[in-house]
Amino acid sequence: MPRPTHSSERIVIVGGGFAGLSAAARLAEAGLPVTVIESSKLGYAASTQNQGWLHSGAWFARTHPQLAGLCYNSLLQTLEFCPECIEPGVGGMIYGSLKDPSSQEDWTRAWDTAGIPYQQLLSGELNWNLPQLRHDNVAWTTRLPDRSFRPDVLLSQLAATARNAGAEIRPNTVVTGLMMEDRSVEGVVVGANEELPARLVILATGAFSVTRFPQLYQAIATEQSDYRLVCLKTHLRAITPGLSADPFCILDGVGLNHIPHHETSVFGTSRWEIVSNADNNQIEEPEVAIIERQLGQLFPNMSDKAVTVHDWAGTTIQAMHVQQIQPGDAPLPTIIDHSREPHGIENILSIFPGRATLWAHLAEQLRTTVLERFGSRRMDASKPPWDVTV
Numbered sequence: 007m008p009r010p011t012h013s014s015e016r017i018v019i020v021g022g023g024f025a026g027l028s029a030a031a032r033l034a035e036a037g038l039p040v041t042v043i044e045s046s047k048l049g050y051a052a053s054t055q056n057q058g059w060l061h062s063g064a065w066f067a068r069t070h071p072q073l074a075g076l077c078y079n080s081l082l083q084t085l086e087f088c089p090e091c092i093e094p095g096v097g098g099m100i101y102g103s104l105k106d107p108s109s110q111e112d113w114t115r116a117w118d119t120a121g122i123p124y125q126q127l128l129s130g131e132l133n134w135n136l137p138q139l140r141h142d143n144v145a146w147t148t149r150l151p152d153r154s155f156r157p158d159v160l161l162s163q164l165a166a167t168a169r170n171a172g173a174e175i176r177p178n179t180v181v182t183g184l185m186m187e188d189r190s191v192e193g194v195v196v197g198a199n200e201e202l203p204a205r206l207v208i209l210a211t212g213a214f215s216v217t218r219f220p221q222l223y224q225a226i227a228t229e230q231s232d233y234r235l236v237c238l239k240t241h242l243r244a245i246t247p248g249l250s251a252d253p254f255c256i257l258d259g260v261g262l263n264h265i266p267h268h269e270t271s272v273f274g275t276s277r278w279e280i281v282s283n284a285d286n287n288q289i290e291e292p293e294v295a296i297i298e299r300q301l302g303q304l305f306p307n308m309s310d311k312a313v314t315v316h317d318w319a320g321t322t323i324q325a326m327h328v329q330q331i332q333p334g335d336a337p338l339p340t341i342i343d344h345s346r347e348p349h350g351i352e353n354i355l356s357i358f359p360g361r362a363t364l365w366a367h368l369a370e371q372l373r374t375t376v377l378e379r380f381g382s383r384r385m386d387a388s389k390p391p392w393d394v395t396v
């Protein structure tokens with residue numbers, strides 16, 4: 007069938023979070039005309055409401071070694087591309103187990119397999135770095151390369167890279183619908199009725215879009231064969247003044263973790279629940295109580311020093327393979343090409359990073375997908391600015 011003739015060569019990316027901005031940077035660098043449309047300010051949603059944990063992949067290494075390797079690579083690419091986004095004075099993450107000395111061997115084997123470097127802590131180092139920790143509680147500890155990062159700084163750098171490469175970025179502009187002709191997307195509708203024709207539309211709209219802009223999704227959300235859009239919610243607690251400049255993660259139990267940001271400690275767990283509504287970011291007391299109980303056990307004297315406590319919950323959306331739907335389990339970066347789905351809709355892709363950390367991998371995958379679709383001969387052109395290979 008001949009390709010439809012499009013009245014525009016433009017690629018419109020809807021959403022200005024990590025997914026949309028990194029995609030814009032890479033596609034613009036490949037010489038393609040790109041417009042990003044963001045309904046609010048850039049990074050308004052999950053991209054700035056997250057914990058700021060730049061994953062090394064260590065947490066995923068035992069169950070998903072390939073994903074762990076991707077995470078580690080993304081971490082290196084982030085350090086290369088935007089070292090300023092790393093929280094100053096904060097080192098690598100201390101991983102440990104509270105009760106199982108024998109698990110150390112399994113974890114280190116998994117980190118070796120995934121290619122993630124690690125370093126035993128020197129004697130007394132734990133005491134120095136986490137003086138308030140009840141040490142009799144800890145079976146073993148090891149330091150890994152996970153870092154605390156400032157999402158706003160990384161987003162600004164991605165936006166600047168995209169603009170420098172020629173992308174147009176329109177914040178505070180809402181995409182209210184798709185311009186459809188039969189089953190082909192011909193562009194987007196902006197605001198009340200501005201039509202913006204496009205050769206390709208990329209939805210990088212994260213979680214809220216499903217409930218707030220259902221007209222964008224009604225055509226595509228229910229028609230995927232391999233993937234389901236799964237909305238996940240997690241809780242975080244921030245305490246100021248912070249505990250320590252050392253991030254840590256407890257590998258057993260609920261996976262309590264700590265990401266320091268300036269003078270604040272942000273605590274989370276590995277608990278992600280599946281919710282039906284992406285706008286559901288109400289705080290659930292039992293979830294907060296789990297964080298509180300863990301902190302009380304590990305840092306019994308901490309409450310004396312805490313001045314302000316701030317709890318929040320956030321949602322994100324992941325495209326999960328139908329056979330893999332387990333909360334928080336496999337945050338793989340995913341590109342859905344809706345033309346390949348059973349009811350095939352042409353000229354629209356949707357993209358999900360899974361974790362903010364995986365932005366660089368998603369952008370490269372997307373660039374390859376788009377250039378292949380366009381039959382471009384420029385596949386090998388331009389090395390990504392976050393490339394760490396020599």
Ligand SMILES: Cc1cc2nc3c(=O)[nH]c(=O)nc-3n(C[C@H](O)[C@H](O)[C@H](O)COP(=O)(O)OP(=O)(O)OC[C@H]3O[C@@H](n4cnc5c(N)ncnc54)[C@H](O)[C@@H]3O)c2cc1C
Nearest residue numbers: 021023024025045051053056057058059181212320362363
């Ligand atoms: C509480 C929480 C903690 C997390 N912690 C971490 C962490 O520590 N480390 C990590 O790596 N990942 C973490 N994540 C995951 C990470 O934040 C997300 O994977 C990532 O930010 C998703 O980016 P995105 O660009 O796909 O979505 P979003 O950041 O949600 O961006 C989507 C954008 O699209 C815009 N939009 C939607 N609809 C429209 C429309 N119709 N028109 C125009 N614009 C529209 C929205 O305004 C929004 O800005 C966390 C997530 C949550 C919820």
